[in-house]
Amino acid sequence: MKLTARTILITGGSSGIGLELAGQLLARGNEVVVTGRDERALGAATHRFPGLHAIRSDVGEADGIRSLYGTVIARFPALDTLVNNAGIMRIVRLAEDRALEDVTREVDVDLNGPMRMVQQFLPHLRSRPDALIVNVSSGLAFVPFPISPVYSAAKAGLHAYTRCLRVQLDGSGVTVVELAPPLTRTPLFTDEFASHMNGQKGMAVDVLVRRAIAGIEVGRTEIRPGQSNLLKIAGRIAPGFIFAQMSKVGRT
Ligand SMILES: NC(=O)c1ccc[n+]([C@@H]2O[C@H](COP(=O)([O-])OP(=O)(O)OC[C@H]3O[C@@H](n4cnc5c(N)ncnc54)[C@H](OP(=O)(O)O)[C@@H]3O)[C@@H](O)[C@H]2O)c1
Known part of the structure; x- marks a missing residue:
């Protein structure tokens, strides 16, 4: 599948992986629309990439x-690609007091968000030839990360949902891809997590996105760059060992 001459909607495209994806996809001759909550960040994105819609x-x-x-459908009726990328990740101490409304925030954004987006956009995508849905999960979909329990649950859920969606859409003309990034240098990682990562730098975001695009173009449906692939394999052959390693992070 060629990622050129498409009309692409990327949720959470004002920062990090979504913004880099937007830039690289624009450079390949696609029409690209990004979303986000922060108007100023969206303005900065369109300033950085003329031609980008926000x-x-x-x-x-x-x-x-x-x-x-x-x-989107009124302004971009040729939409044929949906990238469910928007996500939040927090360090959560489960024994601390929290409002019930706040407890499932990562699930609302990282799991319910993509499922609702698919529900809403699928009839349109099915009407387009060679449509594509990309769900951005995480290497943590394969092995949970105890300092981010709700995020881990949401990403494992998104992985399961994406596999089911792919089976149900088989033969429909809509390709379903999961991109499971490893630790990647973006504001999400640098803001809250860097101090816990023992100097691990993570993958450069431009490298991650190049690998994602190359993976889609050669027909991969589950793209696991770098450590994400190791997490998937280790989660199968040595699940206790790899979970114990993940459990050491952030212990005080
Ligand atoms: N960086 C990593 O190490 C890493 C590793 C594995 C997976 N991922 C996944 O990759 C995706 C992108 O992460 P990133 O590292 O690029 O993070 P980022 O730099 O923090 O960017 C997140 C983007 O999502 C948007 N967003 C957040 N909540 C939103 C909401 N409720 N509605 C719409 N947009 C929202 C943000 O804009 P606003 O805040 O303005 O809304 C921003 O544009 C996420 O799904 C993340 O879980 C990242």
Whole structure:
């Protein structure tokens, strides 16, 4: 599948992996639309990449997704590619007090968001030839990371959902790809996690995105660059060992 001359919607495209993906896909002659919650970040993205379109939208809100759909289909009826990339990751101490509304925030954005986006956009995508859905999960979909328990649960859920979606859409003309990034140098990683990672630098975001695009173009449906592949293999052949290693991170 060639990633050229497409019309692509990327959720969470104002920063990190989504922004880099937007830049590389624009450079390949695609029409690209990004979303995010922060208007200023979206403005900075369109300033950096002339030709990029931006729409303010919160993937954690069902109403936001309905309204995004109306706007996108009216302005970009040739839409044939959906990249569910928007995500948040937090360090969560489960024994600490938290409002119940806050407990499932990562699930709302990282899992419910993509599932609702697929529900809303699938009829349109099915009407387009050679459509593509890319769900951005994580290497942590394969082995949970105890300092980020809700995120790990959301990404494992997204992995399971994506596998099921691929089976159900087999033969429909819609290709379903999972991109499971490893630790990647973006604001998500650098802000909260860097101090826990014992000097691990993570993959450069431009390298990650080049590998993702190359993987899609050669027909891979589960793309696991670098350590994500190791996590998947270790999670199968030595699950206790790799989980014990992940459990050491952030222990005080
Ligand atoms: N970086 C890593 O090490 C790593 C590893 C594995 C997987 N991933 C996954 O890769 C994806 C991108 O992460 P990143 O590292 O690029 O993070 P990032 O730099 O923090 O970017 C996240 C993007 O998502 C948007 N976003 C967050 N919540 C949103 C919401 N409710 N609705 C719409 N947009 C929202 C953000 O914009 P606003 O805040 O303005 O909304 C931003 O554009 C995520 O799904 C993440 O879980 C990242």
